[in-house]
Amino acid sequence: MKVVSAVFLALISVQSFAKNVEDVRIDGLVQMPSSRAFDVIGFDKNESYDSGKVYQAINSLFNTGYFSDIDVYEENDVLVFDVAERPSIGNLTIEGNELIKTEDLQRGLKLSGLEIGEIYQPETLNQIVQELQRQYYALGRYSAKVDIEVEDMPRNRAGIVIKIDEGDTAKIVHINIVGNKDFDEETLTKDFESSETGSWNPFSSADEYAKGKIDGDINTLKSFYLDHGYLDFNVVSSQVSLSADKRDVYIVINVEEGKPYNINNIALSGSLPIAEDSVWKQISQKKGDVFSRSEVTKVIEGISTVLGDEGYLFTNVNVIPEKLDNHTVNLSYQIAPGPKVYVRRITFSGNSETQDEVLRREMTQFEGALATHSKIQASKRRLERLGFFSSVDLRTRPVSGTSDQVDLDVVVQEQASGSIQASIGYSQEDGTVLGFGISKRNFLGTGNKLSFSASRTDSTQDYSINYDNPYFTVDGVSRGFQVFYQTSDHADDDVEDYDLDEIGVGVNYGYPISDTQRLSFGMTIKESTVKLGYDPSNETEDYVDTHGDNYDDVIASLTWSDSDLIGGVLPTNGYSTRATLEVALPVGDQQYAKLGVTSQKYWNLNGSDLWLFRLKGRLGYGTGYGDSDSLPFFENYYAGGAYSVRGYSASSLGPQNSYDDADTDTSALGGNILMTGTAELIFPLPMVEDHKSVRTTVFLDGGNVFTDSCLSANTECNEGVDLSEIRYSLGVSWTWITPIAPLSFNFARPLNAKDGDSTDFFQFQLGTTF
Known part of the structure; x- marks a missing residue:
């Protein structure tokens, strides 16, 4: 005053x-x-x-x-x-907030002049209280309260405490659409993000009121009618009513439907610098069809893409609907292509570690060349597939003073491409796990991969060094090297009693066939030594008696791969298929061949990378040839466990071995034929914010291993594939890729386990890095 x-x-x-x-x-x-x-x-x-x-x-x-x-x-x-x-603000505390982050609140308070050191002004606090309550109301928290306490502090300072009671989210009790005649409410609301309160669902917040969700649902309603030809559709009003206790919300949307319009005529206008037929191919509509705004949008995108691929990058396509009295409409697509555009310069930013050359060699759009939509998009896709970047953005920027040149700015955000880890953990499949690893997928920013790993479990030791150069030549020919040493002791697990030592070196070359396909050739020299345990099975002993216990092999491999996966460790889009043929050449001690195919594909169910459907399958077949009449027993396939058919113990499915002593417990023999498959529904948990590192799935697994060669003494072994022996399981999986170690939990129930099957309802892997 x-x-x-x-x-x-x-x-x-x-x-x-x-x-x-x-x-x-x-x-x-x-x-x-x-x-x-x-x-x-x-x-x-x-x-x-x-x-x-x-x-x-x-x-x-x-x-x-x-x-x-x-x-x-x-x-x-x-x-x-x-x-x-006035006193200055000596202390500022925010209490009780969970929905809105403290950092976001502090940022907003700072913009309003409320931060430590600023002058305390009561009128500013009143405005902040009103704004906070408005934000909580928009989130459906109508019972939220915001109180501010001011405390005197020495040296003419004031301590401010903002106490927030976020209250409970109001629930949507009823959504009522008034004025609809041609469609019922169930049809109109099935794509709504909001829904009425129903049965308890811990994974859904659809019944929680939020103004933003309702606004989005009204736009969804408008899109529904426009996609069904109702050009006169109008939302007259929408009302939100609260119960006395501010916990229940009633929503009424008043609409005027109008009548659907059919297409009477379609015309093209404007300048067409390319053949008119190629433009008409993008128009899927025809006379008599019901008007659909989504189809019109697809047509506009298709015409823009066709012209963009011819260099008319800034094509402007508009549609003018002309309503006629008989509820028909004429559509006129007006096309303004502009001049052909060339790329003057390509610049890269955000790649503080990765060398420009690594990005530039992935570009299919070149400097000085005609700018085309398809090449720009293909370049973006290739950069994303590298896995070095969390985001990739390609932006065209007009060159000042010209109308036919653009600069292409490639903006990337790098993500971790390497790790140094020492780990200790426990896995139900492998027991105690000790490991140390150094891996760099982008070694020194060159795009090359270098890794060293050493791990030890209750039954295995594994040491390997790998190096891969994806651009050994400028044409994209890759070259890789591998050195490995592995030992295993199967005396105490679900595989029979023997020890296996393997040491070897390998080299491989890969050749690009297309943008996503590669053909690789490899050669590995390997020495394998088998030491039988106290009580080996008849099958194992028979193979060692016939072929000895030490094998020097030369293995040639041919691999075809086709991969277009996007998303890194937890993909969200795309597919991959890999087929590998391995042949132990006659120059070695063993002659056998293995053919394996692994394929997977992701479908995005709602365009948000949160609801996904995934199918994955794996097939394998191995056989001996020449002097070998069967696949070596230690090259057999196995099924069961976290990596194949969850719900069954690791490597426990398939044919069982045999012993001279009928009282000896049998174990999994493995087989030379493998068939496994997985169907997964991936969905987001509402309490999780970082869906790039956390994944929850409902899965259906199926599979088994079979053999086409049984010892005559093994009466429990059946030759050939019997589809009735396929095992199935249903369950839920939760995976968290932490910065220090992976966590994976599987809860699975076998659907058709038979007598003698070993099952595990709960399987997990856990590691801690120090």
Whole structure:
């Protein structure tokens, strides 16, 4: 409140003329520097003043927001401004917020001038309370309350505590659409993000009211009618009603449907620099069809893409609907292609680690060439497939002073492409796990991959060094090297009693066939040593008696791969297929061949990368040839466990081995034929924010291994594939890719387990890096 002393009021009441003042003094300043205060009042000693000028000075001081009270008086020809400063904010605390992050609240408070060190202004707090409540109301928290407590602190400071009670989200009890005649409410609301409160569902928040969701649902309703030809459709009004306790919401949407329109005629207008037939191929509509806005959008995108692929990158396509009296409509697609556009320069940013060359070699759009839509999009896709970047954005920027040139700006955001880990953990399949690994998929920013790993479990030891250069030649020929050493002791697991040591080196070359396909050739030299345990099975002993226990093999491999997966460790889109033929050549001690095919595909169910459907299948077949009549037993396929058919113990399915002693417990023999498959529905958990590192799925697994060669003494072994022996399981999986180690939990129930099958309802893997 502005205060002016009685002395000064009396003075100016009798003296409205200007008066000189010998000096000016400002008392009570603490926060504001005196130099600034004198600048604000605007006059100094030996300067004339009148009442208007004094009032102007008082107003200027108040407008700074520093002062709560100002007293002005004259004392011995000295004009004195006696001020009382507002306290500064010495402490700011926010309590009770969960829905809105503290960082976001602090950012908003700072923009409003409310942060530590600023001047405390009560009117600002009132505005903030109203704004916070408005935000919570928009989130459906109508019972939310915001209280502010102000505490005095030493040195003219104030401590502010913002206490938030977020309340409960109001539930949508009923959604009522009024005025609909041609479609029932169930049809109109099936794609709504909001839904009425029904049965309890811990994974859904659709019945929680939020203004943004309702606005989106109204747009969905409009799109539905426009896609069904209702060009006159109109949302007259929408009302939201609250129950007395602010917990129940009732929504009423009033609509006018109108009548559907059919297409009477379709025409093209404007300039067509390419053959008109190629444009008409993009138009899927025809006379008599019901008008659909979504189809019109697809046509516009198709025409823009066709012209964009011819260099007309900035084509503008508009559609003009002309309504006729008989509820038909004429559609006229107006095309303005503009000039052909060339790329002057391609620049890269955001790649602080990755060399420009690594990005540039993935570009199918070149500098100096005609800018085409398909090549720009293909370049983006190739960069995303590298896996080095969390986001890739390609932007065209017109060149100043020209109409036919653009610069292409490639903006990437790098993500971690390497790790150094020492781990200790436990896996139900492998027991205690100890490991150390160094892996870099983008070694020194060159795009090359280098990795070293060493791991040890209860039954295995594994050491390997791998190096791969995807651009050994400028044409995209890759070259890789591998050195490995593996030992395994199967005495205490679900595989029979033997030890296996393998050491080898390998080299491979890969050749690009297309943008997504590669053909690779490899050669591996490997030494394998088998040491039989105390009680080996008849099958294992028979193979060692026939072929010995030490094998030097030369293995040639041919691999065809086709991959267009996007999303890194947890893909969200695309497909991959890999077929590999391995042949142990006759120059070695064993002769066998293995053919394997693995394929998977993701379908995005709602365009948000959150609801996905995935199918994955794996087939394998191995056989001996020449002097070998069967596949080596340690090259057999196995099924069961977290990596194949969940719900069954690891490597437990398929044919069982045999022993001379009928009382000896049998174990999985494996087989030379493998068939496994998985169907997964991937969905988001509402309480999880980072869906790039967390994934929840409902899965159906199926599979088994078979053999086409059984020992005559094994009466429990059946030769050939019997589809009735396929095992199935149904369950839920939760995976979290943490920065330090992966966590994976599987809850699975076998659907057709038979006597003798070993099952596990719960399977997990856990590791901790230190």
